[in-house]
Amino acid sequence: MRFTLRIWRQKNAQDQGRFETYEVDGISPDASFLEMLDVLNEKLIHEGKDPVAFDHDCREGICGSCGLFINGRAHGPLPNITTCRLYMRHFKDGDTITIEPFRAKPFPIIKDLVVDRSALDRIIQKGGYISVNTGSAPDANSIPVPKPAADRAFDYATCIGCGACVAACKNASAMLFTAAKVSHLAMLPQGQPERRQRVKRMVAQMDIEGFGHCSNTGACAVECPAKIPLAAIAQLQRDFIWANLTPDPQIK
Amino acid sequence: MKAATTTPSWLHTSVGRKVIMAATGLFLITFLIVHLAGNLLLLRGDGGAAFNAYAEFMSTNPAIRILEIALFAGFILHIYQGLYFILRERKSRPQGYALNAANANSSIFSRTMRLSAVVVLVFLVVHLRHFFVEHRVLGSPLTMYESCKAAFENPYYSAFYVVSMVLLAFHLAHGFYSGLQTLGLIMNSRIERIVKWIGAGLAFAIPLGFAIIPMYFLLKTF
Numbered sequence: 001m002r003f004t005l006r007i008w009r010q011k012n013a014q015d016q017g018r019f020e021t022y023e024v025d026g027i028s029p030d031a032s033f034l035e036m037l038d039v040l041n042e043k044l045i046h047e048g049k050d051p052v053a054f055d056h057d058c059r060e061g062i063c064g065s066c067g068l069f070i071n072g073r074a075h076g077p078l079p080n081i082t083t084c085r086l087y088m089r090h091f092k093d094g095d096t097i098t099i100e101p102f103r104a105k106p107f108p109i110i111k112d113l114v115v116d117r118s119a120l121d122r123i124i125q126k127g128g129y130i131s132v133n134t135g136s137a138p139d140a141n142s143i144p145v146p147k148p149a150a151d152r153a154f155d156y157a158t159c160i161g162c163g164a165c166v167a168a169c170k171n172a173s174a175m176l177f178t179a180a181k182v183s184h185l186a187m188l189p190q191g192q193p194e195r196r197q198r199v200k201r202m203v204a205q206m207d208i209e210g211f212g213h214c215s216n217t218g219a220c221a222v223e224c225p226a227k228i229p230l231a232a233i234a235q236l237q238r239d240f241i242w243a244n245l246t247p248d249p250q251i252k
Numbered sequence: 253m254k255a256a257t258t259t260p261s262w263l264h265t266s267v268g269r270k271v272i273m274a275a276t277g278l279f280l281i282t283f284l285i286v287h288l289a290g291n292l293l294l295l296r297g298d299g300g301a302a303f304n305a306y307a308e309f310m311s312t313n314p315a316i317r318i319l320e321i322a323l324f325a326g327f328i329l330h331i332y333q334g335l336y337f338i339l340r341e342r343k344s345r346p347q348g349y350a351l352n353a354a355n356a357n358s359s360i361f362s363r364t365m366r367l368s369a370v371v372v373l374v375f376l377v378v379h380l381r382h383f384f385v386e387h388r389v390l391g392s393p394l395t396m397y398e399s400c401k402a403a404f405e406n407p408y409y410s411a412f413y414v415v416s417m418v419l420l421a422f423h424l425a426h427g428f429y430s431g432l433q434t435l436g437l438i439m440n441s442r443i444e445r446i447v448k449w450i451g452a453g454l455a456f457a458i459p460l461g462f463a464i465i466p467m468y469f470l471l472k473t474f
Contacts, residue, residue: 072353172344212344213266216430230337237435244262
């Protein structure tokens with residue numbers, strides 16, 4: 001297959017950046033989107049040009065490293081997948097494909113299509129943990145967890161932190177990401193001691209990083225490769241309102 | 253924006269502001285329903301007797317006067333938070349996308365809340381000037397019915413009214429669902445489906461109910 005690629009090129013965070021157009025030919029329909037970019041980069045290297053920088057690691061949809069804004073959508077034209085699991089057969093031969101980095105103020109561009117998503121790590125640092133006393137490991141099943149709660153916690157825990165929710169959101173909000181972690185730990189008994197502080201601190205960090213507010217458009221959940229549901233955001237809202245309107249029983 | 257010392261700081265977070273937006277928005281929807289129920293009396297064809305009695309009750313009953321203060325507060329808070337979000341809109345994404353296929357992952361109603369809000373706000377100002385200020389502040393000699401009749405028989409006013417109602421429909425089509433979601437009440441996909449159906453019903457019925465009235469008066473003049 002043959003494609004015309006319009007790719008955002010930017011040397012570093014200070015550079016203005018611009019689109020450049022490239023042609024690739026002889027691409028297999030079964031090539032992944034990243035493999036297609038590999039072919040382009042080999043060609044660029046042979047021509048003595050600077051290859052296009054893009055993030056990738058596992059290439060099997062579980063690490064959350066890759067993330068491109070393809071033809072106007074986070075991770076490309078299909079819902080709920082990562083960029084690495086997008087295949088060239090999903091495009092038409094001869095298509096022009098526009099590739100941009102995930103854009104948000106808290107995601108500064110490092111180079112070309114690579115953005116710094118450590119703002120998400122700092123949100124996790126504010127509350128994505130539980131406190132466990134050191135010592136010998138507790139007996140398995142010593143803390144009973146109801147099956148439905150365990151299932152929901154696991155569903156929320158599948159967030160891979162790729163940032164597609166932020167990229168797709170018209171307000172560049174990180175609510176789905178933050179809500180996934182808040183809701184995951186809210187389901188489990190181990191998450192209860194810090195539950196009230198967690199939601200307050202993670203929301204505060206979200207604002208400090210400069211992410212926008214959530215206006216419930218639902219774009220995040222459509223693009224999320226881990227299929228985190230909007231119910232996670234409702235859970236965060238409940239926890240946030242509850243934690244702020246009721247007195248903390250732990251403080252006497 | 254810096255947190256004022258008089259209000260709890262959590263109301264100044266992005267989530268807290270949306271909670272205010274949601275609570276006031278849902279309150280304003282209940283107001284719209286009451287307002288519409290009263291306005292439909294204009295269609296009774298009794299020369300305005302029932303409507304004038306209703307208008308008299310609404311402007312003199314002490315309980316309604318207290319609710320009116322809550323209503324103004326609701327409007328002001330809703331508009332204030334809305335303007336805050338409009339003003340900080342671009343700050344989270346200073347550089348936008350060259351190509352954005354947002355219609356693939358979200359509804360047009362959810363993406364045009366600001367446009368619909370601004371049109372409904374302009375409508376609100378004109379509307380308050382025309383009826384509230386005219387009668388309650390300037391003490392118009394006309395009855396409320398005569399005022400409405402005069403306004404609605406003006407094709408420009410009626411056209412403006414109907415267009416505003418279309419935008420109100422846009423606003424409600426996302427607003428009702430969004431408000432309940434922000435209050436954390438949409439816990440699963442079944443509730444979500446029900447809420448979206450009710451929201452669609454409200455977004456259709458409320459603006460249509462309002463818009464019928466000027467159209468009725470206008471068509472009667474022909």
